[in-house]
Amino acid sequence: MAEDADAADTDLGRRIAEQRQRAGLTVAEAATQAGMAPDYLDYLESAASPNPTAATLTRLAAAFDAPPSSLSGAGLNLAPGHQRSAAQHPVLEALTTEQCREHLAGGGVGRFLFVEPRRGPVAIPVNYLMDADDVVFRTGEQTSVADAVGQPQVSFDVDHLDDTLSEGWSVLLSGTARILTDPAELEHAAALGIDPWAPGDRDVYVRMSPSQITGRRIRVDG
Numbered sequence: 001m002a003e004d005a006d007a008a009d010t011d012l013g014r015r016i017a018e019q020r021q022r023a024g025l026t027v028a029e030a031a032t033q034a035g036m037a038p039d040y041l042d043y044l045e046s047a048a049s050p051n052p053t054a055a056t057l058t059r060l061a062a063a064f065d066a067p068p069s070s071l072s073g074a075g076l077n078l079a080p081g082h083q084r085s086a087a088q089h090p091v092l093e094a095l096t097t098e099q100c101r102e103h104l105a106g107g108g109v110g111r112f113l114f115v116e117p118r119r120g121p122v123a124i125p126v127n128y129l130m131d132a133d134d135v136v137f138r139t140g141e142q143t144s145v146a147d148a149v150g151q152p153q154v155s156f157d158v159d160h161l162d163d164t165l166s167e168g169w170s171v172l173l174s175g176t177a178r179i180l181t182d183p184a185e186l187e188h189a190a191a192l193g194i195d196p197w198a199p200g201d202r203d204v205y206v207r208m209s210p211s212q213i214t215g216r217r218i219r220v221d222g
Contacts (some may be wrong), residue, residue: 002014011050015071018167019064033063039091095215100171103215104158109197112137112177113155114148114206123157127128129192135173135208136189138196146204149177156208169217173210180205 020041027045031038036056044050044060044085052060054068061068095103107129116122124145128137135156137144148154154177159170180186189205196202 012050012071013047016041016060017045019061019066023064023066025063030060030063034059060116072197073122084137084171091219093217093219095169095171095217097213099217100215101130101133101171102114103160103171104135104198107194108158109157110137110158112148112153112206113157115147116144116148124214127194127196128136128156128158129194131189131192131207133210136194137206138194138202138207139204139207140182140200140202141204143204147164148180149206152176154208156210167217167219170215174209174212175208177206177208178205 020027023030025033027041028038031041033054034041036059041060044052044056057071058207061071064070108127109125110128111123111125113121113123122144126137126139126145128130128135153174153176156172156173159168161168180189184209186205190208195206
């Protein structure tokens with residue numbers, strides 16, 4: 001059974017596991033108090049796309065002595081940091097290189113950081129995927145991102161904030177980036193299946209090779 005919140009596959013599963021652990025309950029104990037089968041609670045914590053009813057979340061919240069919003073993630077449409085105040089007992093942890101790579105492994109949206117002439121440091125969001133230890137993303141030919149690829153040092157930031165739990169993590173990679181031109185490399189990059197959200201032609205593939213990876217995580221203690 002999923003006894004550790006880090007094993008949860010979704011934000012919902014992680015919230016349920018976090019609140020259960022804060023209440024000091026095992027899966028079996030929490031399921032009994034919420035009036036459901038332990039296997040079902042284990043499913044909610046570990047399934048890729050659980051879909052519990054509002055009544056189920058209400059019963060679980062009551063078992064955890066927590067507000068239902070702590071499980072549903074109500075207010076996630078608000079800007080980060082505006083939903084609630086910081087936790088009373090936050091713990092700041094440095095992530096190991098391996099932990100940083102685990103956070104990055106699934107891909108998603110990150111920020112490409114570089115220096116733009118006449119403006120200074122900027123951060124541009126892009127969809128990315130990891131290829132071994134490198135970051136790969138797509139951009140347009142006539143963009144500031146493409147122009148910045150040749151800079152001697154660039155960075156890439158990925159983070160995740162959960163206002164409901166007052167927790168989050170951030171990973172920063174620094175190194176060099178280059179535009180892929182070799183046909184074999186381009187074919188390999190295209191096979192990764194990176195789909196940019198932004199409209200327009202984005203057929204330029206960028207590979208960033210980090211020389212330094214650091215990360216931090218804020219967790220609630222108690």
